[in-house]
Amino acid sequence: MAIVVDIDVMLARRGMSVGEFAAAVGITPANVAVLKNGRAKAVRFTTLDAICRVLGCEVGDVLRHVPDDTAAS
Amino acid sequence: MTRFVTPLLRGIIVILGLAALALGAGLPLVARDIAEAAPEFETIRLPYVAAAEAALACVLIALLALWILLGRVRRDRIFSPASLRWVDAIISAATAATAMTGLVFAHQMLAPVPGIGPAAWPLLLLVLAGIGFVLTMLVMRRLLVTAVGLRTDLDGVI
Numbered sequence A: 001m002a003i004v005v006d007i008d009v010m011l012a013r014r015g016m017s018v019g020e021f022a023a024a025v026g027i028t029p030a031n032v033a034v035l036k037n038g039r040a041k042a043v044r045f046t047t048l049d050a051i052c053r054v055l056g057c058e059v060g061d062v063l064r065h066v067p068d069d070t071a072a073s
Numbered sequence B: 001m002t003r004f005v006t007p008l009l010r011g012i013i014v015i016l017g018l019a020a021l022a023l024g025a026g027l028p029l030v031a032r033d034i035a036e037a038a039p040e041f042e043t044i045r046l047p048y049v050a051a052a053e054a055a056l057a058c059v060l061i062a063l064l065a066l067w068i069l070l071g072r073v074r075r076d077r078i079f080s081p082a083s084l085r086w087v088d089a090i091i092s093a094a095t096a097a098t099a100m101t102g103l104v105f106a107h108q109m110l111a112p113v114p115g116i117g118p119a120a121w122p123l124l125l126l127v128l129a130g131i132g133f134v135l136t137m138l139v140m141r142r143l144l145v146t147a148v149g150l151r152t153d154l155d156g157v158i
Helices: A008-014 A018-025 A029-036 A045-055 B005-037 B039-074 B081-110 B117-155
Strands: A003-005 A063-065
Touching: A008 A045, A018 A029, A018 A045, B005 B039, B039 B081, B081 B117
Parallel strands: none
Antiparallel strands: A003 A063
């Protein structure tokens, strides 16, 4: 998955647990795990908005684009 | 669906089911009476009654599948792959019943029992209606497949 979601650093900075984060954002802890290990296929903008609000950060602080290493040029 | 629709549809299914069962029970008796009154019908009595009973069984199977699909709609489980199995059951039952009716009609056309002649033509209407129904159900099945796919995609959105 070329889009990487990094919330661990932000969570540690805020001293927030995964459970608290999930409840504040309004998603299930299972979906938090799906986000973290790159299995998410789509995220609502409203969810992104909640994440940035809860963590007090920018979109670019939690989302990174890592292009896939494909053989085709 | 509104509160009224599901119980109403379920009531209709029950009525149709009871009617099918009543027909299934009464048909062999009526056939026997007809064959007694007019012995030339005796050769076709058993095969035709068997075909009719089989067609009624198909109707009951389709009604059962419809009942289950209604339940799935009510519990918002309709847009999942399991629903397709029940839709396939309806399509298979309708195809079988239509094919059987077609065979009886064809038999009447090719090897007519004297005196029945005109009575066979309603069967042709039933076959045409059956074909129309199966085609409609195939289109509906395609719709359901698409809906299931969309629902699966949507469920993956966080």
